[in-house]
Amino acid sequence: MQKQLMISNIFLLIAALLVWQLKNVSCEITTSLKSDGIILNKRLLNAPGECVGNLTRRNHPSVGPLGCYIRNSSFTTDTLNGLANLNFSDTYQDQDGNLMDPGLCIIHCADYFFTFAALTNGNQCKCGNKTGLDAYTKLTNDSSVNQTCNIKCVGNTSYICGGENGYTVYNALTSISSYIAPTIDINQKLEIIHNINKNVRYKGCYKDSLYCNQRLLNGTSEDVAGMTVESCLAYCWQKNYTYGGLEIGSQCFCDNEYDSLTRLSIDECSSSCEGNNSEICGGPLALSIYNASNYGLVNNGNSPVNNDNNKGSSNLNIGGIVGGIIGVIVVISVLIFLAVRIYRQRSQGSKEISQDPPT
Ligand SMILES: *[C@@H]1O[C@H](CO)[C@@H](O)[C@H](O)[C@H]1NC(C)=O
Ligand SMILES: *[C@@H]1O[C@H](CO)[C@@H](O)[C@H](O)[C@H]1NC(C)=O
Ligand SMILES: *[C@@H]1O[C@H](CO)[C@@H](O)[C@H](O)[C@H]1NC(C)=O
Ligand SMILES: *[C@@H]1O[C@H](CO)[C@@H](O)[C@H](O)[C@H]1NC(C)=O
Ligand SMILES: *[C@@H]1O[C@H](CO)[C@@H](O)[C@H](O)[C@H]1NC(C)=O
Ligand SMILES: *[C@@H]1O[C@H](CO)[C@@H](O)[C@H](O)[C@H]1NC(C)=O
Ligand SMILES: *[C@@H]1O[C@H](CO)[C@@H](O)[C@H](O)[C@H]1NC(C)=O
Ligand SMILES: *[C@@H]1O[C@H](CO)[C@@H](O)[C@H](O)[C@H]1NC(C)=O
Ligand SMILES: *[C@@H]1O[C@H](CO)[C@@H](O)[C@H](O)[C@H]1NC(C)=O
Ligand SMILES: *[C@@H]1O[C@H](CO)[C@@H](O)[C@H](O)[C@H]1NC(C)=O
Ligand SMILES: *[C@@H]1O[C@H](CO)[C@@H](O)[C@H](O)[C@H]1NC(C)=O
Numbered sequence: 001m002q003k004q005l006m007i008s009n010i011f012l013l014i015a016a017l018l019v020w021q022l023k024n025v026s027c028e029i030t031t032s033l034k035s036d037g038i039i040l041n042k043r044l045l046n047a048p049g050e051c052v053g054n055l056t057r058r059n060h061p062s063v064g065p066l067g068c069y070i071r072n073s074s075f076t077t078d079t080l081n082g083l084a085n086l087n088f089s090d091t092y093q094d095q096d097g098n099l100m101d102p103g104l105c106i107i108h109c110a111d112y113f114f115t116f117a118a119l120t121n122g123n124q125c126k127c128g129n130k131t132g133l134d135a136y137t138k139l140t141n142d143s144s145v146n147q148t149c150n151i152k153c154v155g156n157t158s159y160i161c162g163g164e165n166g167y168t169v170y171n172a173l174t175s176i177s178s179y180i181a182p183t184i185d186i187n188q189k190l191e192i193i194h195n196i197n198k199n200v201r202y203k204g205c206y207k208d209s210l211y212c213n214q215r216l217l218n219g220t221s222e223d224v225a226g227m228t229v230e231s232c233l234a235y236c237w238q239k240n241y242t243y244g245g246l247e248i249g250s251q252c253f254c255d256n257e258y259d260s261l262t263r264l265s266i267d268e269c270s271s272s273c274e275g276n277n278s279e280i281c282g283g284p285l286a287l288s289i290y291n292a293s294n295y296g297l298v299n300n301g302n303s304p305v306n307n308d309n310n311k312g313s314s315n316l317n318i319g320g321i322v323g324g325i326i327g328v329i330v331v332i333s334v335l336i337f338l339a340v341r342i343y344r345q346r347s348q349g350s351k352e353i354s355q356d357p358p359t
Pocket of ligand 8: 213
């Protein structure tokens with residue numbers, strides 16, 4: 001009996017040692033596979049044809065310009081000075097100085113409810129309200145139009161962006177068919193923009209890159225109707241990313257870091273969110289970045305969803321596999337232990353029988 005107890009104790013010890021050993025090993029497996037998992041996920045997300053940030057929406061006007069205009073020198077004040085009236089940069093130019101096209105200018109002006117968007121000198125944009133063209137004269141002679149508005153847009157040479165003294169003018173509110181005008185007024189909009197820093201999660205307005213794989217937030221992205229700041233942060237948090245960034249009203253990008261050198265002035269993030277006029281969702285090639293950490297824990301108590309894009313999923317799968325292996329080993333140990341015990345009992349029993357004197 002004492003021998004049996006000893007053997008069973010040894011088996012239990014071996015089983016415990018095995019479990020302990022495997023647990024330690026499993027930690028190493030988990031970490032190394034986890035970092036592989038991140039790389040793998042990034043690669044998957046950036047596979048050809050579906051690379052992160054291939055959401056580039058360069059807006060193109062669906063109607064032509066109102067015409068080519070020149071400044072009428074008999075007016076002392078410029079009337080295409082709408083952005084200056086809002087204390088914003090006037091003229092508007094993109095940060096890189098090489099993306100300007102009619103779409104960029106029209107959206108920038110429309111975001112501030114201006115009636116007119118005027119492009120000049122190939123890379124500059126001015127906005128004006130109803131009286132915006134008062135100090136300007138439309139050219140009607142074809143050859144003088146060609147001589148005055150003669151500079152191709154730096155962002156897209158298919159378009160003319162005015163000239164040295166010429167202005168190619170578009171109707172800002174009707175030229176881009178996909179543009180959804182907000183239903184609030186300009187004062188409400190300005191108040192939202194000027195108070196955006198009060199949101200503790202808000203990190204600023206940052207320049208984005210137009211090109212696939214060079215997005216400022218390079219983790220994953222989505223473009224959905226009804227976008228709000230909340231839905232973007234929930235999306236990035238569910239994908240286990242630290243930051244969420246919104247762009248041009250409906251696009252959401254996620255990543256764990258970003259280059260903060262490219263911060264823009266507040267007026268660059270001017271697009272109202274398509275799902276909530278009272279929120280700002282970036283601007284054309286400008287990201288409103290927010291901290292998405294713990295977003296769902298604080299806001300709805302849901303736990304992160306595990307899916308193919310979740311960086312933790314391979315970690316959890318490995319954990320499950322290791323747990324399964326440990327379980328199988330424990331069961332096998334117990335079975336061996338029982339088998340040996342039964343075998344010993346039987347052989348003892350047969351000895352007793354053989355020792356019985358034949359009757
Ligand atoms: C980006 O999307 C377009 C069409 O939506 C597709 O033709 C193109 O291959 C994509 N590019 C990359 C690099 O994913
Ligand atoms: C339109 O802009 C001019 C300056 O260009 C400004 O004086 C005027 O108040 C603006 N009108 C409206 C209705 O915003
Ligand atoms: C612009 O700044 C001036 C001077 O600081 C101020 O009087 C005016 O109200 C500001 N306009 C807007 C739209 O914020
Ligand atoms: C400039 O404006 C004045 C005053 O409105 C007008 O009389 C004149 O014809 C304009 N000049 C041009 C070249 O349109
Ligand atoms: C002006 O330019 C357009 C397009 O480049 C061309 O079709 C037209 O003939 C030109 N008109 C004149 C008067 O040069
Ligand atoms: C148009 O302008 C050109 C010079 O820019 C001039 O030679 C021509 O006579 C003008 N044509 C008309 C119809 O005014
Ligand atoms: C330039 O504009 C044309 C005409 O709208 C469009 O087809 C093309 O995709 C644009 N190119 C870029 C780089 O946006
Ligand atoms: C974005 O991800 C792609 C693919 O993983 C990578 O090649 C690229 O360098 C990344 N860009 C940045 C700015 O991190
Ligand atoms: C829209 O956003 C504002 C500001 O974040 C918020 O107060 C409001 O409740 C939101 N409206 C809806 C319908 O979600
Ligand atoms: C983001 O928010 C979390 C709390 O939710 C906080 O611990 C963290 O410091 C914040 N990060 C930044 C960069 O603001
Ligand atoms: C999310 O990522 C952090 C570190 O980046 C990791 O510690 C955590 O386990 C992950 N959570 C999930 C659910 O994947």
